[in-house]
Structure formats: C-alpha cells, structure tokens
Amino acid sequence: KLRKPSNAAFVVVQHLAPDHRSLMADLLGPHCALDVKEGVDGQLLLPDQVYLMPSGVMLSIDDGHLRFEPRPFKGLSLPINRVLESLAAHNAGQTVAVVLSGSGSDGSAGASELRRRGGFVLVQDPASAQFDSMPRSVIQSTLVDACQPPEGLAETVLAITQGRADRLAEEGLVHAPSARSALHRVFTAMLDRHGIDFSQYKLPTIMRRIE
Numbered sequence: 001k002l003r004k005p006s007n008a009a010f011v012v013v014q015h016l017a018p019d020h021r022s023l024m025a026d027l028l029g030p031h032c033a034l035d036v037k038e039g040v041d042g043q044l045l046l047p048d049q050v051y052l053m054p055s056g057v058m059l060s061i062d063d064g065h066l067r068f069e070p071r072p073f074k075g076l077s078l079p080i081n082r083v084l085e086s087l088a089a090h091n092a093g094q095t096v097a098v099v100l101s102g103s104g105s106d107g108s109a110g111a112s113e114l115r116r117r118g119g120f121v122l123v124q125d126p127a128s129a130q131f132d133s134m135p136r137s138v139i140q141s142t143l144v145d146a147c148q149p150p151e152g153l154a155e156t157v158l159a160i161t162q163g164r165a166d167r168l169a170e171e172g173l174v175h176a177p178s179a180r181s182a183l184h185r186v187f188t189a190m191l192d193r194h195g196i197d198f199s200q201y202k203l204p205t206i207m208r209r210i211e
Contacts, residue, residue, distance in 0.1 A: 001154030003033045008096070008161040009045035010034065011066070013080050015102065016055040018073050024052050041068040053079065060086035084110025092117035093205075096160050098153055100124045102134035108141040115142050120160055120167065122146045122153050145173050167207070186210070 002010070016022055022038075029036040032050060039051040039059070043066045053059045057068040058079055067086075071077060080099070084107060087095045097114055099107045101124055115121045121144045126132035128149040139147060145167060146156045156173070159165035165173045183206065187199045198206060 001151055002158065004048045006034065006048050006158060006161055007163075008157070009047055010050045011039070011045070011059070011061065011083065012050060012052050013059060013083050014053060015077075015079065015104075015106070016053075018056045018071050020055045022052065022055055028052075039066045039068075041066060053083075059083050062086060062090060064091070078106045078109075080107035081110040084114050088114040088117045088119060092119040093202075095119040096122065096157055098122045098124075098157060099135055099138045100150065100153075101129035101131045103131045104133060105137040107134055108137045111138045111144075112142045115144075120145045122148070122156055124153060125149050166202075 012024065012028075014022065014024065025036050025038060028050065034048050034050050036050040036052065038054050041057075043051070045051065045061070045064050045066065051066065054068075056071055058071045058077070060067045060069075060082055071079075084097055087097070088110065092114055095114060097107075097111055097119060099111060099121070111121045121138065121142050123135045123138050123144045123146070125147050126135045126139070129135050135147075138144065146153065148156060156165065160173070167173055184199075187197070191197050191199075
C-alpha cells in the first residue's frame with residue numbers, strides 16, 4: 001500500500017537472533033513500491049526508501065543517519081525501544097512509529113516517550129495480528145493515534161507524511177485542511193494584535209504553543 005511520493009524514509013526493526021540472516025529484503029521487495037535495502041552504519045536516510053536493520057546490531061537514528069552498535073549475545077535486547085527512544089530524543093516531531101504484530105512488550109516505553117514529545121504512534125489492530133502482545137502493550141501504555149489493520153495503517157502513514165492528516169492537541173488525527181480552517185480565527189487575532197502570521201506554521205508546532 002505504500003507508494004511514491006511518500007515524503008518519508010522507512011526503517012524496519014525486527015527481533016532477530018544475532019547470527020540470523022534476515023530474508024526480509026527478498027520477501028518485502030517484490031511487494032513494495034518503495035526501494036528496499038539493508039541499512040549501513042552511518043547511512044543518511046532518504047525519502048521513498050525502506051531500510052532494514054541487519055542482524056547482530058542495535059540500531060539508533062541520529063540526525064537522520066543510521067547508527068549501529070554490536071548487539072550483545074547475552075541479556076535482554078529491546079531493539080524497538082532503542083530506535084524509538086533515539087528518535088524521541090532528536091526528531092520526535094517528524095517521526096511516525098508503527099508497531100506491528102509481535103511478542104512481548106518491546107516498543108511500549110519508546111512509543112510512549114515518542115508520543116509525549118510530539119511524534120505519532122500507530123498500532124496494528126490486535127485482532128488482525130498473528131502475535132498480539134506487542135500491539136496490546138503499546139495500546140495500554142500510550143495514547144495511540146490510530147489502531148488499524150496493516151492496510152489502513154499504510155494509508156494513515158501516507159496521510160500524515162503527505163500533510164493530509166495531523167493531530168489537533170490530544171484529540172487524535174484530523175483532516176489537516178479542516179484543522180487549519182478551525183484555527184483561522186486564532187491566526188487572524190494573532191495577526192491583528194501582534195502582527196505575526198502563524199498561518200503557515202506546522203500544526204503540531206501551533207498546537208503545542210496554544211496548549
């Protein structure tokens with residue numbers, strides 16, 4: 001369902017054994033309109049690309065670049081929390097996190113922090129998931145922006161990245177032009193009283209200031 005122009009780079013984070021060779025590129029590539037490739041340490045993220053996390057590493061994202069560290073062979077590993085927390089720290093407002101089918105609670109803490117800092121959190125409807133514990137854990141810990149089957153999530157992601165949907169305070173996603181129309185009186189009052197035109201600002205920025 002993802003298609004160009006998406007206006008976004010996509011990073012796929014899986015739970016992989018340290019010595020496991022992922023087949024995701026071969027499985028996903030023929031069914032995706034975007035370019036699918038395995039990520040490389042230090043690589044700059046570019047729009048309309050899907051980057052896969054290789055096995056044996058822990059991933060973070062810093063200033064739009066992939067950063068890898070060796071993954072310990074022993075001990076608990078939470079790769080989804082790791083990448084979401086890195087995005088929350090540096091680029092939350094431009095991030096859409098999508099949590100799909102999976103076991104355990106990895107992603108809950110990272111999704112909650114990302115949402116608190118202004119990012120979007122979308123979750124697969126547990127009823128459509130083969131393994132529903134990860135989506136349910138995120139739903140329990142985070143005020144998610146959407147809970148849908150995978151096909152609906154793809155459309156919602158594109159609506160956000162293409163500027164057709166945004167979040168109005170804590171009331172969930174709305175059609176972006178409708179939100180701007182509702183805020184027009186606020187923008188007009190600010191322009192009349194202070195001589196500042198806020199009408200071209202991004203909605204999340206405006207809503208944070210109003211709150």
